[in-house]
Amino acid sequence: MADKFAIQAEDLKKIYGSGNTEVAAMQHASMHVAYGEIVALLGPSGSGKSTFLTAVGLINPPTSGRIKIRGQLMLNGPQPMVDLKSIRRKYLGFVFQRSNLIPFLSARENVQIALEINGYSPQDSRKRALELLNELGMGDRADNFPSMLSGGQQQRVAISRALANQPVVILADEPTAALDSHLGRQVMELFRDLAHKHGTGVIIVTHDQRALDVFDAIYEMEDGIIELRQL
Amino acid sequence: MNLAIKDIRHNLGRFVLTSVGIGMLMMIVMGMSGIYRGIIEDATLLIDNIGADIWIVQHNTRGPFAELSRVPQNLIHRALAIPGVVTARNFVQHTIQRRNKGKRLRMTVVGLDWPIDKGKWVPLVSGRILNQNHYEMIADKSLDLRLGEKIKLGKNTYTVVGITSSMISSGGDGIGFFTVQDAIEIQFDTSGEAVRLERISRSVRVEKSDLGLKQPSLIEFASQESSQVPALASPQASSVILKLGPGANLKQVMNIIAGWEDVSVYTSEGERQLLLKGSVEKVRKQIGLFRILLTFISAIIMALILYTLTLDKLHSIALLKLIGASNWIVLKLILQQALILGILGYGIAYFLGQKIFPRFPRRVILSNDDLLQLAIIVLVISVVSSFLGIWKALQVNPNEALN
Structure with missing residues (x-):
């Protein structure tokens, strides 16, 4: 590994609009997540959590600040230093509030497509997708379409997909919001176990205060500013 | 993995119905040239x-x-x-x-x-x-x-x-x-x-x-x-x-x-x-113009269908982009569906034509040249009509997957 940290966000700032309509959605936001570390990002609605997540996910570049993955500079302000699409494909995994599976693909195919996009052969992709689904207890539902799965099962498939390319970082935006507390906790624990097992850095944006004990670090965000909460 | 086929498989009923509709439209285009050929053939026989x-x-x-x-x-x-x-x-x-x-x-x-x-x-x-x-x-x-x-x-x-x-x-x-x-x-x-x-x-x-x-x-x-x-x-x-x-x-x-x-x-x-x-010249012009008109209508209808099919998939397309899919993968998805729709429509048109045209009061002759010409037109229509859908798909921001 090139660096101690899977991902580093340094002094991120995001300004929407200009002049009188200028709004700072994120200011001086910094976060360092080590390999195998699982961190929570808490905060009320509109505090800038999603802005932060899309910035470190290389989807919505910040106005200023720097983002490094595996120690390599990805974004210097809004300026991409590498092919962001390729980095997203290789190093990042995404899990969302709604499971966000592709409805016309089965559970296995939803995982498989992430691998094929990254250059794996269809045979290898299929094999690895089944392994991942088995690992997450979804092997017997591999051929089911998302509409045939419960919310928790869909999230497991989404996590399998996020893990498919052995990402350096998984970014999850309120992955338990649509689940009951029991299932929500199960999913959080799953993230923790996977982070520790695969050495993947995990950033989870959540409102759920009941499962905070699974996290290695907790950040709080308010008015675009991130602060580390002391555990 | 062929995403176009997967999407069609998932919405098979709708896709088949759409193809039948396109096929019937193409059958009319096919029939128009067949009627023209029939008139020429009958007249000169x-x-x-x-x-x-x-x-x-x-x-x-x-x-x-x-x-x-x-x-x-x-x-x-x-x-x-x-x-x-x-x-x-x-x-x-x-x-x-x-x-x-x-x-x-x-x-x-x-x-x-x-x-x-x-x-x-x-x-x-x-x-x-x-x-x-x-x-x-x-x-x-x-x-x-x-x-x-x-x-x-x-x-x-x-x-x-x-x-x-x-x-x-x-x-x-x-x-x-x-x-x-x-x-x-x-x-x-x-x-x-x-x-x-x-x-x-x-x-x-x-x-x-x-x-x-x-x-x-x-x-x-x-x-x-x-x-x-x-x-x-x-x-x-x-x-x-x-x-x-x-x-x-x-x-x-x-x-x-x-x-x-x-x-x-x-x-x-x-x-x-x-x-x-x-006597045949005016009929020829009339049928020719009607055929051109129908071809344009087919292209517009196909473009709208493909655009609608793309709109239905915008979230999936955003998701694909988010997980790193290239524009080519997205473009291929829409283009392949357009071609499948066109080819299937053409096949249905040919099949239905074979069954229906013999029942027409006048001969409808499907010459190989006309069939080949229509096949090329269908291919061109399929590609051109997918542009609107492709344009829309390329506008999709990966951010939209998060909404």
Whole structure:
């Protein structure tokens, strides 16, 4: 590994609009997540959590600040230093509030497509997708379409997909919001176990205060500013 | 993994219905060219098959396929005197509409110069050619007459001795082949009362003239049958058709006949072109324009369908982009669906066409050239109509997957 940290966000700032309509959605936001570390990002609605997540996910570049993955500079302000699409494909995994599976693909195919996009052969992709689904207890539902799965099962498939390319970082935006507390906790624990097992850095944006004990670090965000909460 | 196929599999019912709709639209486009080909084929089948090199028609007319043409039957003797002419036949063509078995019977009557022409060139489906100079006919099967059936036309009854197919006039009517004598008889059929009245009026005209007063026997002579009166010309044929012998100089023969001031002369190809540029030309333009219009409509409908299919997938497309899919993967998804839709539509059009077109009242001929041309048009339409969907898909931001 090139660096101690899977991902580093340094002094991120995001300004929407200009002049009188200028709004700072994120200011001086910094976060360092080590390999195998699982961190929570808490905060009320509109505090800038999603802005932060899309910035470190290389989807919505910040106005200023720097983002490094595996120690390599990805974004210097809004300026991409590498092919962001390729980095997203290789190093990042995404899990969302709604499971966000592709409805016309089965559970296995939803995982498989992430691998094929990254250059794996269809045979290898299929094999690895089944392994991942088995690992997450979804092997017997591999051929089911998302509409045939419960919310928790869909999230497991989404996590399998996020893990498919052995990402350096998984970014999850309120992955338990649509689940009951029991299932929500199960999913959080799953993230923790996977982070520790695969050495993947995990950033989870959540409102759920009941499962905070699974996290290695907790950040709080308010008015675009991130602060580390002391555990 | 082929995302286009996966998406189709998931929405199979909708996709099949859409394809059937597109297929039916394409079937109409296909049918339009088929109808056009059918009209050309029907119109020229007689000219192409009758085995004539030269058509002699009424002076300053364009022949029996374009307008009314009348030439004396004895013209064949003049024509036969030209070096190089092997056969000269009278040709008669006119259209009649009568009632048979309580139904309307519309037929183009073609007269064959029996015994030179007994109809050997007519493609028979069943039965035989004309074996006698009178009261026999070969009927196209579109006339719905059966072998051995007897139909009364004018004063005479004709027996159907042969059935042919695809023998349709340029007007779309089935052809009935008779001998020239019978064809003329059918054309100039007049009732007994009309004949009687004509004889009386003929006698009255002679009585009134000086000639009738000087030679009273002429009055009696004028009241005889028309054929017995030398002053009256025999009924005329529509044209005379010539066949040249091997080595005969077509141009030379044409030049000789062109020098006769009572007739006009055309080669078989010339008569064919006159036919195509005459009655068929407007139909051709009309169908051609309609076909172009339908092709545009198909392209617009396909574009809208593909655009709607893309709109349904915008979230999935955003998600694919978010997990790192290239624009090519997205583009391929839409383009492949467009091509599958086009190819499936084309296949359905062809399949349905094969089942439905034979039931059309006129022939619909799907030529390989037309099918290939349409296949290329469909491919182009599929690609062009997918542009709108591709444009929309390329606008999608990966961010939208998070909403």
